[in-house]
Amino acid sequence: MSWSPHDLGLDRPISRRDLFDGIAVGVLGGALGTTIAKPGTAQAAPPSVTVGGDTAEALSVPHALRDGRFWTHAGEPEPTGESYDLVVVGGGRGGVSAANAWLRRSPAARVLVLDNHDALTGPPPGPSGPPDAVMCDAETFGADTLVTTTGPGWADRLPVAEAARRDLRLLRDDPPDWFPGLTAEGKQERLAELTYSRFLLEVCGTHPDVERFLRTTPSREWGYDARAFGAVDAWGTGYPGFAGLGLDRDKPSRYNSPTVRRNWHGPVASQEPRLDERARLRLSSPVVLVRDGARSAVVGYHDGHRVATVDAGAVILACWSAVVPYLVPGLPEEVRQALRQAVRVPALHATVRLRDPLAWRRLGVERVRWTGAYWCATEFAPPDSVRLVATPCRSELGPDAGSAAGRRELAGTPYEVLEESIRDQLARLLGPVGFDPARDVTEIRIDRWGHAYPPEFCRPWHPHYPDGPFPADALRGAFGRIAVAGSDAAPGARDDAAAVAAERAVKELA
Template sequence: MDREISRRDFFDGVAAVAVCAALGSRTRHAGAAAAGHATRLPARSHGLQGDTPDALGVAHALRDGRFWERAGTPEPTGESYDLVVVGAGISGVTAAYTWTRRDPRARVLILDNHDDVGGHARRNEFHPAGRTGPLVGHGGSRSLYAPSAWSPDGKDLLAGLGVKSRGGHLDPDLYPGLLMHDGVFCDRESFGADKLVVLDPGRTTAQWVAELPIAVQARKDLVMLFDDPPDWFPGLRDEEKKEQLAGLTYAGFLRDVCRVHPDAVRFCQTMPNTTWAYGSDALGAIDAWAGADRFTYPGFAGLKLDGTKPSAYNSPRVTRSWAAQDADVYCFPEGNQALVRMMVARMVPGFAGAASVEEITTTSFDYGRLDRPANRVRLRLSSTVVLVRNDGPAETAATATVGYFDGHGVRTVRAGAVVMACWNMVIPHLVRDLPAEQKEALRQAVKLPVVSATAQLRDWRAFREAGIRRARFTGAYWVTAELAPPVSVGSYRCPRSPDEPINVHLVHTPATPGMAPRDAAVAGRRALFGTPYGTLEYGVREQLTRLLGPWGFDPARDIEALTVNRWGHGYAPEYARPWDAFYPDGPFPADTARRRFGRIAIANSDSVPGADADAAVSAAYRAVRELEDRRSL
């Protein structure tokens, strides 16, 4: 307790010191490469990735007003770039890639506080015994959502990278062919007992509901909700019914309109969590209606609403899905980080052995190439940006200055233009002379926390014996456990036999139930950042054992490696009823928040807002266009 606290400890607010933060820039970035490339991590447990204390420490010190007390005077590096991008997630890398496609001779620097590229689009890689080649999984952004309805900018990026999103590379028949279905795990946290119920499409509602460990009246209520709900709003027109739904959460609809047993409401609580990062107590009833299918969001059929078009009250995500011919499309086993690595491979010579769709998953990567002085595009990891300013009045500035913390002090570079592709809530702390109205609008984008764990299993015989490929938990810590989507691309082959090693993905959504989404996000994030990795690891082992133990699962034997990607600032919340009274008529805070400020433009999913890759991509294209328009003045 009496040891001396180093500068890095002060910035982190914890006793963790990253080796890469203490080294010189060239060695430090090689260290970051080792931390971001799973093949160089311990084989047994890959540990915590994503929003680690080292990734967030400087930003938190900046937020709390502690950073500049100890940071010292910024020192110019003498470096000058046509474009500096703050953030190496999908939006930031897309902005750099779009800029260089239009100006191949441009010098570009991308800065990020994390130890890998991709932001929430992370790659988890394992090397189980007996498998030829790595076993690859995603660490957050897993698929392309409804790509047939993407923006023209999003479709342009996919086409330029050679990604044919129609159908993806998923084998949709593998798990059903093995008689493996979705399941729901009624857990003791919700109902005092653990019970797995398989949602076999061949069974009637009454058959699977009869197995639920819930009150008799709740079973009757669920059968009614799924099979024969009445018209809850008799006498109202279609639009009037939708207006009623727009004022309710889904849990409120079940509780106050349908008046079903509390066990029935509890059974439905976690239905939306993996998609929205919060439960039925926060999901708008109007969006639940739009997403209802045979096993989710029951209770709306009796309303006989017009389903040929979305309601004006539906959130943007739901509205986009109406025009789509697809839903989640799986193109790569590592999810959307493949898009990021393909772009980086095209910009940075030698980073990847190949950059094509067919080879990006299995090629080699050299992170030591990312920040070489000879590169026209340089990518500097573990470098938290702490200041961005126009060099002079925003209206007339010809350049901007960007400062970042490199583990020793603040270094600055000069930029002809800057794209802020970080979180909206961080930007007011970096661009301190923004107009007050814009700062306030930026602060309203409170991201929802999400945790994505990937456990590499020795085999998946227990899943096969249980008859499930995915399970939703009704109230336990991890809300879903799902076998990796069977995606094969190029020479990469997904596991096809239950005797083979496989990845299982688990999701935890920390948003605290019973609150509005933004308040729930803040409370949940605070609890998450106080949760050590050991607790997360134990929870994975414990829940998988409860789920699969009756079918022979042994965590000590069957879990061979584990990576937990912690995203305290995860999903960008979309505007949605009943929480955003200004939606759909406006005005929208995002319109004010994303205004260009001199040489500084804003590109991120918060600026749309939207929690999918298309939102990040379209924001990047918009920011580049804004800066190009400014250059032409």
């Protein structure tokens, strides 16, 4: 069924609870000579959408700094007269961990945390569980077919070639040893050379429909699909096709990524740290300069009207690694090179409040994976909401180049287009059980994260993993009164990496 903009409800206002993206950008844009329509910057939201994440307001100053336009319009920095023992740049997990660790060592210290966002929030946590249904969507298979994957015989209901059904049953129930004659270490080395898509197509020789059906399996958790996801991590995560290899499931391979190793015996819960109440926090305050001096460091941030500066006995940069060279231009070249290699993965999250959740309850499932539509996952969130995840990474290019390309495309995608895609996919999923996208949507919130997930070394894309040397090795040690932290600076599991890097930075400076 084809839904018109009117059918989807794009012409109907719905409630909003938060500030819109771009309200403050009009002021900032005028001061900095920027426009939010410029390629590479986020677009303003339509009246029917509430937005968060890496909004135009949060990114306008960093983008102007990156593009060499900031200091042309910003004016001279103005000292505030404030002095702190520690200034932390970035209020994410790494920044909060750094501030807390410093205050544990020096309880009376004056600590300031600066962040460019308007709230200390990050991308929502990962998936709450495996999907119990797959939408074999029109983008992949020509028409939408929802297939529940719980219970026997589900492969028979897939809209794929019969040969693909046979291959799926083989991968799931009785795969052979694809590498006979190789040792366990040799098999792991072979897997480390492949993506999961290449493993399916080149090693298993499956029908192309099998790869198309399984492609988005890792997307929600990793931010990219099977064309970028390593086969050795697919084995470590329990994906179909590996049982015949006879590999030891009691311990991970040395080639598994840090996150897979960390979660080997089940997902490890991560607690989001709360900022110590003794620390001062300034939101919507993007840092634009960090300079070490004879007696103290100087940190400058844009407060919406001017560049204000404070003095600091020490500075911890817990922000995106890509930003650091623009703040501290005098860093050694090997450090700048290491920072450029830290490429974050983009992600989109949306929450839609329903007027009545009855349609979803009629559907009879909780979590749905889509095989090729823009939003790769939909999940019911009681009592009356649906959560959606999209992964803009161009996975065919790999996690690094694909993330950069996907981020550029995401920055140029208007929120109106995102809203239409949300309503369209909900209509396709729930329309057959009585859902009306124009009538039954009461609120939409979109959180757009161009820099969502920290980079993680993995095979086959990073040949230096696991033996090193790692680019982050160049970041170790303080540069005068300045140290680099943040999850980009440590080659570890995503959530833990930020805290580990923060603790290291505190030790280097304390």
